[in-house]
Amino acid sequence: MAEVEEANKPLFAGLSDVSISEDIPVEGDIAVPVSSRGTEDEFSTLDEPVKDTILRDLKAVGNKFVHVMYPKKSSALLRDWDLWGPLLLCVTLALLLQGGSADSKDDGGPQFAEVFVIIWFGSVIITLNSKLLGGTISFFQSLCVLGYCILPLTVAMLVCRLVLLLVSSGTAGFIVRLIIVTASFGWSTFASTAFLADSQPANRKALVVYPVFLFYFVIGWMILTFSPSS
Numbered sequence: 142m143a144e145v146e147e148a149n150k151p152l153f154a155g156l157s158d159v160s161i162s163e164d165i166p167v168e169g170d171i172a173v174p175v176s177s178r179g180t181e182d183e184f185s186t187l188d189e190p191v192k193d194t195i196l197r198d199l200k201a202v203g204n205k206f207v208h209v210m211y212p213k214k215s216s217a218l219l220r221d222w223d224l225w226g227p228l229l230l231c232v233t234l235a236l237l238l239q240g241g242s243a244d245s246k247d248d249g250g251p252q253f254a255e256v257f258v259i260i261w262f263g264s265v266i267i268t269l270n271s272k273l274l275g276g277t278i279s280f281f282q283s284l285c286v287l288g289y290c291i292l293p294l295t296v297a298m299l300v301c302r303l304v305l306l307l308v309s310s311g312t313a314g315f316i317v318r319l320i321i322v323t324a325s326f327g328w329s330t331f332a333s334t335a336f337l338a339d340s341q342p343a344n345r346k347a348l349v350v351y352p353v354f355l356f357y358f359v360i361g362w363m364i365l366t367f368s369p370s371s
Contacts (some may be wrong), residue, residue, distance in 0.1 A: 168301060200228045209292045212332040222281055227288020230295050231260050234360075237298045256363075263356045264288060270351050271341065278340035287356070290333040294357065297325035298364045305369055318365060326361040330354055 205226055235256035268283040276283075301318045308314040334350050341349045 142200065145302075167339070171275065198223075198225065202229070205289050206292055209289050209332050210328075212335040222279075222285035224285060224288065227264075227285065227291070229290045230288060231257060234260075234291065234295045234298055237295070237302060238362045238363060258360060260288070260291065261364075263359070267349075267352045267356055270352050274341060274348055275342045276337075276346045276349065279335065286333055287353070288327045290336075290357075291360065293325035293328040293332070294322075294360050294364060297361075298367070299322050301364060301367065302369075322361045322365045326357055329357045329360075333357070 201221060201223070202225055205221075205223075235253045238256055239252055264284050264287040267287060268280055271278065271283055272280070276285075300321050304314055304317050304321070308317065330350075330353060333353050337349065337353070338346055
């Protein structure tokens, strides 16, 4: 009989005996807080025109180009990292390397993809090597620095194409291109190590610089051995 009475008892009947202490607040304030005037006056990128946003980003990319061409002790590339500049340089270099005699018969199809793979895959490998050696720089910061430091080599590729248009691809033209590529290669290596060296342990800096040296050497070799198809 007791079991029947227990079954007929409401499921939540016992909750009526539960009391809540008056010290525990049971009501909340759902009103939206009014922000102070100082907060409202702060600059917000959500309200600015698209033109201003694009110009600001282009200015930031230009400032990083200046830091690469004039390497100095600065954290601009590390603090405000982005991948727009490296992407622009990679596309420009790949386009300039199009139309070479080493391209395939179908109008140099794989050449563009090869440049992309070499640059981005090489940058990732160098970054992983840096992290494994105990570097304090983040993954995307390293990609940013390595990508922006391709700028001297990209400029060298542009100058070399102009040299090939003005001078025949003989000994004199090769010597001029060799000097240009060597100077840009040294510039890229020096600029990248200037930004990356401080983030590495003192006894392992050589292990970090060596892959960077090979990375820019391969790109420089592609530029030096480029010859326009007849």
